[in-house]
Amino acid sequence: MxxxxxxxxxxxxxxxxxxxxxxxxxxxxxxxxxxxxxxxxxxxxxxxxxxxxxxxxxxxxxxxxxxxxxxxxxxxxxxxxxxxxxxxxxxxxxxxxxxxxxxxxxxxxxQTPGRAGSIRLGAVTYAPTRVLDGIKSLSYGANMLCSRLARERGFDEALMVTPHGRVLEAPTSSLFWVDPTGTLCTPPLADHILASITRDRILRLVEVEERACTLEDLALAEEAFLASTTREVQPVSAIEETALPDPGPLTRSTTAALREQITAELASP
Ligand SMILES: Cc1ncc(COP(=O)(O)O)c(C=O)c1O
The missing domain is CATH 3.30.470.10 (Aminotransferase class 4, branched-chain amino acid transferase, N-terminal domain)
Known part of the structure; x- marks a missing residue:
């Protein structure tokens, strides 16, 4: 047909x-x-x-x-x-x-890409190209390859981690996690991640600490989620072998706060 x-x-x-x-x-x-x-x-x-x-x-x-x-x-x-x-x-x-x-x-x-309700992340080694800081460039081959490498290992998406062990972001979204004290955290822009517009909205809406992140931190995480223009907030159900609640309470409240903000901004002239 x-x-x-x-x-x-x-x-x-x-x-x-x-x-x-x-x-x-x-x-x-x-x-x-x-x-x-x-x-x-x-x-x-x-x-x-x-x-x-x-x-x-x-x-x-x-x-x-x-x-x-x-x-x-x-x-x-x-x-x-x-x-x-x-x-x-x-x-x-x-x-x-x-x-x-x-x-x-x-x-x-x-069309908006279809998304699963939650996502499992596998670590992929990646070093940011410093000269492209602050640039959303067309050179996305490395990001796309990170996703493929994670999928080859049975995960849904990549978590990009530097050779020195800093967890940065996913190939097309920002990472947030909740530490064992209940603090919502996200890696700082100084780690050469994209200045995500969704990340910025979330930082203004809910209490978030910008903090450098390692896979050891994420092994102790209570919750995690990805944020982007097309995902808004997407719960993370596992990072490597660590299972996470799907979704946890701070993921739920951030989802609702961002939704409300989007609705309010769209309603304003
Ligand atoms: C590397 C990377 N990080 C984060 C994001 C999320 O950015 P935004 O919230 O502006 O969509 C994107 C979006 O494409 C991205 O490519």
């Missing part, structure tokens, strides 16, 4: 097309070398969540990577057009924005 044509859309340098028809020349170094920046924004019923934060981070990434500057008002207008054309309030999904070395500006609508 032929598959249904996708209704996802692209806007490439201002031109709206079906997503499957948007073409970037093979010579663009964004493709050849992963030399570019991107954002993935959650769109709830036509409304992009935390748009200002995502555009700020994209501007920061572009400027640190020395990408050609982009006009923020032009981009904002294109976001409005692509979301309106995709269904306005009927669209619940994601919007990807990609900026390439050659100065191309690509917007893509996408």
């Amino acid at each position: 032929p598959s249904e044509p996708s209704s996802e859309l692209a806007c490439l340098d201002g031109r709206l097309t079906p997503a499957s028809e948007a073409m970037i020349p093979a010579t663009d170094e964004g493709f050849l070398r992963g030399d570019g920046a991107f954002e993935l924004i959650r769109v709830y019923n036509g409304k992009p969540f935390a748009l200002v934060d995502h555009l700020d981070r994209l501007e920061g990434s572009a400027s640190r990577l020395r990408l050609p500057a982009f006009e923020r008002t032009t981009l904002a207008g294109e976001i409005d057009s692509v979301l309106a054309e995709r269904g306005g309030p009927d669209f619940d999904g994601c919007l990807r924005i990609v900026m390439t070395r050659e100065g191309r500006r690509l917007l893509l609508t996408e």
Whole structure:
């Protein structure tokens, strides 16, 4: 049976097309070398969540990577057009924005990835590329490989751990854990992790200590969860051989606090 044509859309340098028809020349170094920046924004019923934060981070990434500057008002207008054309309030999904070395500006609508209720994490050794601090770059090959290596070991997702034993984050999400005294903790940005927008929201909503983390700390954890734009809060049911409550009480209350915040921000004009 032929598959249904996708209704996802692209806007490439201002031109709206079906997503499957948007073409970037093979010579663009964004493709050849992963030399570019991107954002993935959650769109709830036509409304992009935390748009200002995502555009700020994209501007920061572009400027640190020395990408050609982009006009923020032009981009904002294109976001409005692509979301309106995709269904306005009927669209619940994601919007990807990609900026390439050659100065191309690509917007893509996408479905929100389906997620399991909870997740089991396996450790993978990874060293952050210091020069990319503060940059959400297109060079995600290492992150994607970490996920594959963890899955090959029978886990659902990777927990990236430096050769010196610092636990950092997952390949596309931030880590939170609850220590034996009941304190909710997350690794600090100084450990060269991504300045996650969801992590930042959670830090403002509930009491969290930013604290360096090791696998030994996690072996004593009472709870853990991942946080990201597409996951919001996702409980972690095991880290290596340590089983965790699924979900624990602080995971539940953080899930509710973040949901409430998202609802409130989406309701404000
Ligand atoms: C490495 C990494 N950490 C954390 C996150 C979560 O960031 P955000 O909350 O901005 O989606 C992401 C998102 O893609 C990521 O790639």
